Structures are given as C-alpha cells and as structure tokens.
Amino acid sequence: MQNKIDLTIFRHGTGLLPSVSVDCVIFGFHDSQLKVLLLQPKGSCNKMLPGGFVQLSESLNEAAQRVLQERAGVKEIYLEQFYTFGAPNRTDDTIHKRYFNTIPIDLDENDWILKRFVSIGYYALTDFTKVKPTPDVLSDSCDWYDVYQLSELAFDHQEMVERALKTLRSKLDSDLVGFNLLPEVFTMQDLQNLYETILNEALLRTNFQRKILNLNILERLEKKMTGAANKAPYLYKFKK
Amino acid sequence: MQNKIDLTIFRHGTGLLPSVSVDCVIFGFHDSQLKVLLLQPKGSCNKMLPGGFVQLSESLNEAAQRVLQERAGVKEIYLEQFYTFGAPNRTDDTIHKRYFNTIPIDLDENDWILKRFVSIGYYALTDFTKVKPTPDVLSDSCDWYDVYQLSELAFDHQEMVERALKTLRSKLDSDLVGFNLLPEVFTMQDLQNLYETILNEALLRTNFQRKILNLNILERLEKKMTGAANKAPYLYKFKK
Known part of the structure; x- marks a missing residue:
C-alpha cells in the first residue's frame, strides 16, 4: 500500500x-x-x-x-x-x-x-x-x-x-555506539569491517585496534568459540 | 559612519x-x-x-x-x-x-x-x-x-x-591552524591558553602537550630567549 x-x-x-x-x-x-x-x-x-x-x-x-x-x-x-x-x-x-x-x-x-x-x-x-x-x-x-x-x-x-x-x-568515533549496527557481541574484525566500509578504505589491523581501544568504549569478553582455540578472536561489546 | x-x-x-x-x-x-x-x-x-x-x-x-x-x-x-x-x-x-x-x-x-x-x-x-x-x-x-x-x-x-x-x-583540533589566532611562533603554553579559553576548563600540561604533538601539526624551533636558558620553553610554529 x-x-x-x-x-x-x-x-x-x-x-x-x-x-x-x-x-x-x-x-x-x-x-x-x-x-x-x-x-x-x-x-x-x-x-x-x-x-x-x-x-x-x-x-x-x-x-x-x-x-x-x-x-x-x-x-x-x-x-x-x-x-x-x-x-x-x-x-x-x-x-x-x-x-x-x-x-x-x-x-x-x-x-x-x-x-x-x-x-x-x-x-x-x-x-x-x-x-x-x-x-x-x-x-x-x-x-x-x-x-x-x-x-x-x-x-x-x-x-x-x-x-x-x-x-x-x-562523527563515526563519537556516534558509533548510538548507531546500533552490530550484534550485541562482536569481534574486532566486525568493527573494522564497519569502519572500512564507511570510510571506503582498508585499515591496518594493529593501528585500528589501538585507536578503537583508546576510545575506551569497548568491554572485552571471552574468546569466540572456534575449532582452533589459540587463534580464536576475542569478543567485545559496547560499554553501557 | x-x-x-x-x-x-x-x-x-x-x-x-x-x-x-x-x-x-x-x-x-x-x-x-x-x-x-x-x-x-x-x-x-x-x-x-x-x-x-x-x-x-x-x-x-x-x-x-x-x-x-x-x-x-x-x-x-x-x-x-x-x-x-x-x-x-x-x-x-x-x-x-x-x-x-x-x-x-x-x-x-x-x-x-x-x-x-x-x-x-x-x-x-x-x-x-x-x-x-x-x-x-x-x-x-x-x-x-x-x-x-x-x-x-x-x-x-x-x-x-x-x-x-x-x-x-x-572542531578545534582540525581547524586550529586555519583560525590564525597565534603569532607566527608561540610556546606550548600559548597554545594551551587558547584551548583552555575556548574549552573553558583547565588542562593538564603533559596530557595537552602529548595530544597536540600527536596531531602532528607543529614544527619545533629553538628555545625562547630568557634569562634562565635551562627553563626556557621551546618555540613552535604550525607546519605549512
């Protein structure tokens, strides 16, 4: 209609x-x-x-x-x-x-x-x-x-x-949490994909991780369950 | 008129x-x-x-x-x-x-x-x-x-x-150079005064200096001439 x-x-x-x-x-x-x-x-x-x-x-x-x-x-x-x-x-x-x-x-x-x-x-x-x-x-x-x-x-x-x-x-850094675009828990790679898509450029993994952790908006949880535990990425969620 | x-x-x-x-x-x-x-x-x-x-x-x-x-x-x-x-x-x-x-x-x-x-x-x-x-x-x-x-x-x-x-x-960090509010050469304290006035809050000197130097917009020059050379502050100018 x-x-x-x-x-x-x-x-x-x-x-x-x-x-x-x-x-x-x-x-x-x-x-x-x-x-x-x-x-x-x-x-x-x-x-x-x-x-x-x-x-x-x-x-x-x-x-x-x-x-x-x-x-x-x-x-x-x-x-x-x-x-x-x-x-x-x-x-x-x-x-x-x-x-x-x-x-x-x-x-x-x-x-x-x-x-x-x-x-x-x-x-x-x-x-x-x-x-x-x-x-x-x-x-x-x-x-x-x-x-x-x-x-x-x-x-x-x-x-x-x-x-x-x-x-x-x-405004991505400051408004990220409010956009509500990721599942409740996500990996650093999920977040990097979001940034790379919006910025339309590839980012260096280590630089990205440092920058995001410095924003102090993430809480680190347990590792994501996969077959190979030592390579499993950590899961994160946004701080309340 | x-x-x-x-x-x-x-x-x-x-x-x-x-x-x-x-x-x-x-x-x-x-x-x-x-x-x-x-x-x-x-x-x-x-x-x-x-x-x-x-x-x-x-x-x-x-x-x-x-x-x-x-x-x-x-x-x-x-x-x-x-x-x-x-x-x-x-x-x-x-x-x-x-x-x-x-x-x-x-x-x-x-x-x-x-x-x-x-x-x-x-x-x-x-x-x-x-x-x-x-x-x-x-x-x-x-x-x-x-x-x-x-x-x-x-x-x-x-x-x-x-x-x-x-x-x-x-927008202060990104637009600072364009505002043209400081003399051609200035001290870190001059710049901090500008920030403190616009933000209307006192800033910690060491944190402010680290943050500004990380912006990578300043070129460090010689020390400012004063009576006591070892306490003299460095002079800076904005990079071209």
Whole structure:
C-alpha cells in the first residue's frame, strides 16, 4: 500500500513554510555494504532523496521525521541535521515540471513549488536489512542503493549524499555506539569491517585496534568459540 | 559612519527569500579571553547577533558575508555554517514590534518580517583586537562581549551561541591552524591558553602537550630567549 500525500500543496503551498524544504540521507549498513535510500520518481527523472516541505506548525526535526515516513514509509529513525543547501540554482525547474506532468498536474510558472527553495539536510545510519521502505504516490519505487555505485541523482542530491557521508565519517568515533549496527557481541574484525566500509578504505589491523581501544568504549569478553582455540578472536561489546 | 540599510524590505520583503534568515556568531579570541560580537538594537531590546535576510540571487554563504558587513561593518572573515534553527516559535513578534516602533516603522500584523523564519547559523573565530565593528542604523552599538558573561539575548540567540561554541570546540583540533589566532611562533603554553579559553576548563600540561604533538601539526624551533636558558620553553610554529 502506498503512503498518502496531498498533491494540492504543490500548487499553492497552503499551510507550508515558503522557500524551505528538508531532505533525508538515510545510510544503511550491513555485511560490509553501505547503501543509501532513494526514491525512483514516476516519469523519467533521476532518483532522488526522500524530501518534502515544512508545515507552519512543526519544527524542522518534526518535518524531517514526517517527510521520511510519508515519502518512504520509514519511521522511528533518529535523524540529525548536517547541512543546509542554498545555492540559488540548486533546484532545476525542468525536473519539477517533468515530474508533475507525469502525475499529471499542470504547473503554472508562478506555482509555489517552482520558486527557490533552501533545503535542510538530515541524515541517519541504520541497518538496511531492518528497514522495509514503501514508496509514496509520486514514486515508482523506494529502495536501497550502493553508495559507491550511484548513478546521477536529481537536483543537488549527489552533493547532499557526499556531504552527509563526510559528516558521518567525521562523527563515526563519537556516534558509533548510538548507531546500533552490530550484534550485541562482536569481534574486532566486525568493527573494522564497519569502519572500512564507511570510510571506503582498508585499515591496518594493529593501528585500528589501538585507536578503537583508546576510545575506551569497548568491554572485552571471552574468546569466540572456534575449532582452533589459540587463534580464536576475542569478543567485545559496547560499554553501557 | 553607520552602514546603510534599506528599511522598506521589512514591510514587503521584496527581492528576498521568504521565511529564511542568517545569523552570524563571530567569536573573538585574544589573551585568554573569548568574546562574541553582538549588536545593541535601538529601543529596549536585548542584544542580538548580527543577522539578516537572503536575497533571491545570492547563496546562503554570500548572504551571511553581506549581512555581517552591513550590520556590523565586518568583512573578510571566513564564515562556516553550523546549524539551522527552525523551532516554530523561535522568534517573538513582540521583539520585532518594539524594535520597529523605535525606528519608527509601524508594522502591520501581516507584514513580511513578522512571519515565521528559519535561520541558518554561521560562525567564525577571529582575533578580536583586529576587528573594529561598526553598528548599522538599527543599532546603538556593535561590540565584543565575554562569552562566559552574557546577559539574556534576543530570540533564540543564546541557543545559537551555545551551539556554535559546541561546534567550535568539537572542531578545534582540525581547524586550529586555519583560525590564525597565534603569532607566527608561540610556546606550548600559548597554545594551551587558547584551548583552555575556548574549552573553558583547565588542562593538564603533559596530557595537552602529548595530544597536540600527536596531531602532528607543529614544527619545533629553538628555545625562547630568557634569562634562565635551562627553563626556557621551546618555540613552535604550525607546519605549512
């Protein structure tokens, strides 16, 4: 079942804050794969991030949560603001026009949605096997795509993904525990795989281990049970 | 001489992006003091950050640079976006009304400036002895105030200062060289003073020295010439 959306808002913007939108960069990690959640809009548009507008009565954070749920059927993900995109030419009217012709809605050149918008970017990192996205009525599909194999995206959404990824990388050490991406107990190699996937580079095992232990966020448990006990890796869990 | 500003924009917002403003948190450091640049608006308003609106043809970064120059007479400072503030009730209409009564401009309750605004926060860190602010026509003064002794600010500007300070602290290690706040050569104690002032806490000398040397951004020079050569501290400069 598709999510409901009120199409008349695109004509007049009634009840919405002019000039302001939100876009959500939802990263998904699992088994050494890093993906991002994208909508395939109806018509022949490039894929895009789940985005939308801000109601007059809601905060930006509330708008981002609602938009993600309405457009992608995804809820209960903690979203964090990472940057606001405001180049004067960042949205291309021809994309919106093609998009709405497909619905079909005829847009007048003075319509609300064709004006300049500033977009506030939100991001999150989750386990993509635990999130089943649902497209809204404006989209043919909503799915996970490999971050490192993206085709061209609509508007400035490629720049949004790149900047969100940069933010994610810079905050990985401090926000790691909160992302909840590993099982309760894991090996150092599991954690290194997570880092290597998000940083998109190979790391030296000894350096990585030293750095992570210095963060003082891990509790070492017993060794993992394997056939060869002397080679068995230790298990860890995050400190409470 | 005061900077020029076109007052009619507050009635109709002609040529400006609706709902969007920028605010600038300019930190100033010198001799173990951390200050922030504030305007004292005419009338009996609380002090406020230099802020303003976005022209339809300019980017958000350009708007922040222009606004800082128009409202505080400050230019050629590198500004970085840190957060966008968008609580529905973040601006209080009574402040705007009191403010414009003083000019005086009578505002109708439907006037452009009394609608909801989202504000994009920009911040910078500079040496406050090198910046001579000039107030605009809406303000009695523009000056530097101790960050740790602020009286209540207008709107949500206290929250803006706090969040900008948090961002500054989290990026100090990586952005230190760019801030250009120390003389070309300096002692480890000079650098520690800078950190202690911005973090607002005392640091252990040995821990601080180890941490900074591990950042690998300093080049050690000769010892500082003093009477007692064996106690003289080393001088450092930032690596190119």
